Amino acid sequence: MRTAAVIGTGLIGTSAALALSARGITVHLRDADPDAARTAASLGAGTVEEPEGPVDLAIIAVPPAMIATVLADCQRQNLARWYTDVASVKAGPRRDIAALGCDTVHYIGSHPMAGAERTGPLAARADLFEGRTWVLTPTPETDTDTLNAALELVALCGAVPVVMDAAAHDRAVALVSHTPQLLASLVAARLEHAEENAVRLAGPGIRDTTRIAGSNPLMWVEILSANAGMVADILEELAADLDGTVAGLRALQAADEAKREQGATAVEDVLRRGNAGRARIPGKHGAPPTRYETVVVAIGDQPGELARLFAEAGRVGVNIEDVLIEHSTGQQVGLVQLMVAPSAAGVLTAALQERGWRVRSDR
Structure with a gap:
């Protein structure tokens, strides 16, 4: 892949463009809002200039209801050799694409399992997809070259490809993504008028x-x-x-x-x-769940304290598997929860206490 087009310069589209540009791919940016495309270009995501000929891959990053229309327009313009979209649902857009008679030989649906609470190009990051699952949902007509182009996109973005049926994908994301979003909002809504x-x-x-x-x-x-x-x-x-x-x-x-x-x-x-x-x-890394032990450390809210804590763990050869930070209300102190292998909890606790940290191990 040498050239690409990204249609829709929101969080996902701009992040993909940033990742591709960082790998030396020439990326052409389009958006219904020209200011959004120019903002993405100013961040280094690509250029707003139109390509001189068909690009290798067009990435359609627009809302699900617009996928089919945008794909049809791009194919009429002969914008690319291959096409994919990054919408978070797949079955509905596929039906719309079939209804419009789009070319499905050179199209494959996809969905990177990554995102953030913020939206728009300014929220984008080149590493947004690093280590994340990226689902590919080929149609029965999708050819091998199209699948390979999508696999290359996933690799360039540092993600992990998973091939799924479109309907199975939608059932899965309803459970692990869409329903949790609503439940989080329902719980948070209880706080709106709370004392x-x-x-x-x-x-x-x-x-x-x-x-x-x-x-x-x-x-x-x-x-x-x-x-x-x-x-x-x-x-x-x-x-x-x-x-x-x-x-x-x-x-x-x-x-x-x-x-x-x-x-x-x-x-x-x-x-x-x-x-x-x-x-x-x-x-x-997708492995079976591992039970870690938690070492809780009180830490002051000053520059460099977190880095110093991590350095202390590194000096005694302890790998921090995960970390959470709880901030104390109204105080310049927080509790850092370091998740480590059970065999390392005692070693880390002793080493930190020896160096003056306030620490406890939740065994």
Whole structure:
């Protein structure tokens, strides 16, 4: 691949353009909003000049409802040898593409499993897709050269390719992406009119749960509209679980001991099923989930403190597998949770304490 076109210079389109440009690919940028394309170009994502002839690959990064129309326009213009889109749903756009009679031999659907709460070209990063799954959904007509072009795109962006059926992809993202977005928003909505004293008690649990609730509502309406049925099916199942949990919690308040026991069993069942589901989420580098131990360190809010802490771990040969930071409300101090291999927790704890850090190991 030597040349590419990106149609739609939002977060995903501009990030892909930045990654390709960094690899020496000449990228031509288009957007319905010329200012967005010029902004992306100013960031080094490519050029707003039109290509002199067909590029190797056109990447269509527009909302799902617009994929087919944009693809048809690009193919009429002979913009590229091969085409892909990066929409977060695949079955609906594929039906629209078939209805418009687009060339599906030189087209393949795709979806990089990456994103951020912020949108637009200014939120883009060349490393956005590093190590992330990138789903490819070829049509029955997609030829080998088109698939190879998409695989090259994925490789250039540092992602990991996975080939799936379009409908299976949509069922999967309804469960692991679209429904969590709505649930995060529903939980965060409870905070809108909450008392200030309650909000001030917010800790890492509520922050983690509601992080993606900061996403762009209009963008998510477009995504959910394209996968509404599958998301609604999952929400119905969740609603049944919620009803059972509410009934269990009410029973815990009953005077009758037998009812209280039934309520406790119902609530425990939901929590245990949650444990089982959480355990199935792949761990580091896609490996089976690994149980780490947590070393909690109090750290001051000064420049260089976090780097010093990581350097201390490196000096004793401990690899930090994951990290979380909890900030204390109204104080210039935080708690850093370092996830390490069980065999390393004691070594790291002792070494940090010896060097004057306030530390504990959550075994």
